[in-house]
Amino acid sequence: MSGFSSWSRRRRRAVIGGGVAIAVITGIGTYVASNDDLRPLKVDFVLGGGDDPTEYGKQLKIQGQFGGLAVAPDNTTYLFVEANDETVMWRRKPSGAIKRIQVAGMNASRATQAAVAPDGSIYLAAEDLWRVSPAGEATRVIERRGCGKANPLVATSISDFCGATVTGVTVDKAGTVYVGDQLIQTPPYGSYVHRLDGKSIELVAGRPAKDGESVRPSNPAVRKGYDPPAGTKAKDVVVPDVTRSGALAATKDGVYWNTGPGIVRINRDGTLSPFVARRSPGKISDPSGPFDTVGRALDAPVRSGTGGEPGDGLAAIPSRDEIYYSDEGTSHRPVLEGDFRWQGVESDAQKKLLDESKTGSLVHRVTDGKLAPVIAGVQAIATSKDSLYVAVTTDIKYRNTPENSATAVLRVQLPEKN
Structure with a gap:
């Protein structure tokens, strides 16, 4: 099998602390474990993984990318x-009830990030920003379109906002929507964060580079975009890395923003705090097991892959004070063999799905400032x-x-949070 199983034992451990961590279905209870107890890593299929597209139980097969x-x-x-050039939304409630909902008003789109609002609607960052109601009615909130001579960064109305590709979205507990967006084809180039309020839009973070200004890390305005000193204003940083920036995650402390080389937190007072800052990457060690701490998050870089899509993978678990993010430096597949094999893959259909899955990212956890790989080979x-x-999807074969x-x-x- 390709993937981790073909690596040396130490190299597999280096990634599969990223291998896969998996959780309980609602009602089973809290899992208490040491690192040794988490080998092999345990998984539960929540949606899909079966071989019958008409059966909504454990045999459910969800067709489509x-x-x-x-x-x-x-x-x-x-x-x-x-x-079939359409978008379908599958919903699974905590009770286990599953429903297939055809999305109306939206063509097939691949969202780099999605978020659920308190009213039950779902926002999708798919170049445009879409809002999908629980019933499956889609509305385009932000449309990617030409600007002409307009400057999108001074727009105060969503209808006047233009030229941006939406790559990230998050919704805070109060229902405020934040988008990570990039200006690639229209000056001012770069990555930004905006806050939506009804039909209004407000710039929260990022600024364009000035004429002749360097966009290299030697420029303090660029370096502060991933390792800001205390008091750095969010609107004073230049984020030129549009290849991998844009993902967001909201917590009570502020909004986390993937700025490319690192991750920062946009605080409530409009300043930035460093989170993943690539200060000393050489100090990040190989893990010895799942959730094994490999160093300080401030020393780690966020790596990009070749051709990786922007905006993927940034999320928070508030009750555990944990942030998770995807690293695309190396692509991996899920594995069913070796020390870090996935346990809980019960049926032949589930094994087949994982065996044929696309390569995916390595996901890390940050808690109390410490970094640990958690799961690898996932799409989102x-x-x-x-x-x-996590989501997995099979690769599209030739002629498929x-x-x-x-x-x-x-x-x-x-594992249980200490």
Whole structure:
């Protein structure tokens, strides 16, 4: 099998502290474990993984390529898939009830990030910003369009906002929507964060580089975008790395923002705090097991892969004070063999899905300032108030179409928070 199983034991451990952490279905209870107890890592299929597209129980097969993943605080799970040039939303309630909902008003789109609002609507960052009602009615909130001579960074009305590709979205507890957006084809180039309020929009973080200003890390305005000193104003940093920036996650302390080389927190007072800051990458060690601490998050870099999509993978579990993020430096597949094999893959259909899955990112956890790999080989992550979820999707083979693919959501079993 390709993936971790072909690596040396030490190299597999270096990534699969990222291997896979998996969680309990609602009602089973809290899992208490040491690192040794978490080998092999345990997984539960929440949506998909079966071989019958008409059976909504454990045999459910969800056809189509991954299009977006979002989870509400109460663990209601929303999976979007692309099939037949259309978007379908699968919803699983905490009770276990599953429903397939055809999304109206939206063509097939791949969301780099999705978020559930308190009213039950789901926001999708898919170049445009979409809002999908619980019934499946889609509305375009922000449309990517030309600006002409307009400056999108001074827009105060959503209808006047232009030229931006929306790559990230998060919704805080109060229902405020934040978007991570990039200006690539229209000056001022760079990555930014905006806050939405009804039909109004406000710049929260980022500024364009001035004429002739360097966009290299030697420029303090760029360096402060991933390792800001205390008091740095969010609107004073230049974030030129549009390849991998844009993902967001909201907590009571502020909004976390992937700025490319690192992750910062936009505080309530409009200043920035460093979170993942690539200060001393050489101090990050190999893990010896799942959730094994490998160093300080401030020393770690966020690595990008070749051709990786921007905006992927940033989420928070408030009750555990944990932040999770994806690292695309190396692509991996889920594994069913070796020290860090996935346990809980019960059926032949589930094994087949994982064996044929696309390569995916390595996900890390940051808690109390410490970094630990958690899960690898996944397309996306999402969190509820107490759990981590991941999505996997099969690769599109030659002459195959997206609707012949299969997608599934798994819930990640986490060790008890001390």
